[in-house]
Amino acid sequence: MITIRYEEENDRSAAYDGEKEIGECTYFLTNRKWVINHTFVDENYGGQGIAKKLVAEIVDQARQQGIKIIPLCPFAKREFELRAEYADVKA
Numbered sequence: 001m002i003t004i005r006y007e008e009e010n011d012r013s014a015a016y017d018g019e020k021e022i023g024e025c026t027y028f029l030t031n032r033k034w035v036i037n038h039t040f041v042d043e044n045y046g047g048q049g050i051a052k053k054l055v056a057e058i059v060d061q062a063r064q065q066g067i068k069i070i071p072l073c074p075f076a077k078r079e080f081e082l083r084a085e086y087a088d089v090k091a
Contacts, residue, residue, distance in 0.1 A: 002045070004053050006061050013057035015041065015050050025054035025076070033068045033091045034058065036076040055079045062089045 002022070006013050015023035023041035027034040036058060041050045055076050062069050068091035071080040080086050 002048070002050060004050075004057050006057050008061075013054045013061075015045075015054055017045070023050050023054055025051070025058055027058060027069070030070075033070055034062055035070045035072050037072050039073050039075040051075055052079060059086055059089055 001018070003016050004013055005016065010026075011028060012024050012026040014021055014025075022045045024038070025036060025040075026038045027036045029035075036055065039051050039054060041054070055071075058076075059069065061067075067089070069080075069086075069089050070091045071077045080090055
């Protein structure tokens, strides 16, 4: 079963198949904003919407913490363009 976990200590959300890490979405903090700089999913797990879930987890955490996001990586940037519901957290 695929699970998505927010790992604050590692500045990322991560996807796991059991205990095997299969993807991540990373960010860094700058000027009180999170910059999403990398999204990756193992090619064997492509097409399952995992990358979208990884970005969504970062968005949810940012909302809870009152932080704005700069989507820098191409995938996150595209997700923010496609999803009007992310407008409230976009810097």
